[in-house]
Amino acid sequence: MIKADNVSVKFGAVKPLDAVSAEFHDGSIFGLIGSNGSGKSTLLRVMAGIVKPDCGSLTYNGISVWENDLVKQGIIYLSDEQYFMPHCSINDMKQLYKSLCTAFSEDTFKKLRDIFKLDCDRKIATFSKGMKKQASIMLGISARPKYLLCDETFDGLDPVVRHLVKRILAEESAERQMTTIIASHNLREIEDICDTIGLLHKGELLFVRELDDMKLGLHKVQAIFDENFDADQLRPLHILRYERRGSLVTFVVRGQEGEINEFLRAKSPTFFETIPLTLEEIFISEMEEKGYDFGKLIY
Secondary structure, X not given: OEEEEEEEEEXXXXXEEEEEEEXXXXXXXXXXXXXXXOOHHHHHHHHOOOOOXXXXXXXXXXXXXXXXXXXXXXEEEEOOOOOOOOOOEHHHHHHHHHHHOOOOOHHHHHHHHHHHOXXXXXXXXXXXXXXXXXXXXXXXXXXXXXXXXXXXOOOXXXXXXXXHHHHHHHHHHHHHOOEEEEEEOOHHHHOOOOOEEEEEEOOEEEEEEEHHHHHOOEEEEEEEOOOOOOXXXXXXXXXXXXXXXXXXXXXXXXXXXXXXHHHHHOOOOOEEEEEOOOHHHHHHHHHHHOOOOHHHHHX
């Protein structure tokens, strides 16, 4: 388990992380979201042992990562800006990884090479941005880390490759209990792979919830009422968001679906249905309930 305890970082007058505390459990896929400059990359660098916190601690199973080569053996950090040795091919970089990562797997490398279909003898400097991302993912996963830290991993990947990467991350996390942390400013990119989500804003971790808990008891309802219908008639329900366009009423409500349906039937709507919420809609509702404008937090 990774544990951040009151982690703060300052760069001069700038404080990218401010008293961040969180736990990241083994085998989970954690989505770390936030707008540009919210502190996501800095937190990943602290987790990777690249940046030392000015306050607090970052530990792996109780052991500090800072200047600890034994702990770092189990960590791979995939930066948003890939760096490869000058004039190297993927095969050249593979030899470097093998010399540094004792768990590096040739079998995994060959499997990913066949999936991504990159020319492993070609100079990486001639690759496109998306191809470089694929190369870093190939090498990182082949190292078979226990902890994989991904910074904007899906940026620059086409939809087909994006789907492949998500499938590979899910399989590795399930099969080897690998802990994957994905930092992104795009909630839609991670909603179908992560089991836990955290929201960073101006260096503060505002929100950490498991997706199943977020979805539990939260419903989106569309209903058609006659022109005399008034929103006050829904007052007994725990309404988080409400919108009306003519006779169509749309609202997000917290509670048990059966009880909500029974209540609405008593109001004799012309039509109503409960439809699934997207992760973005769930976040908007949760954050608005806490008094935040979600649009300003993430975009």
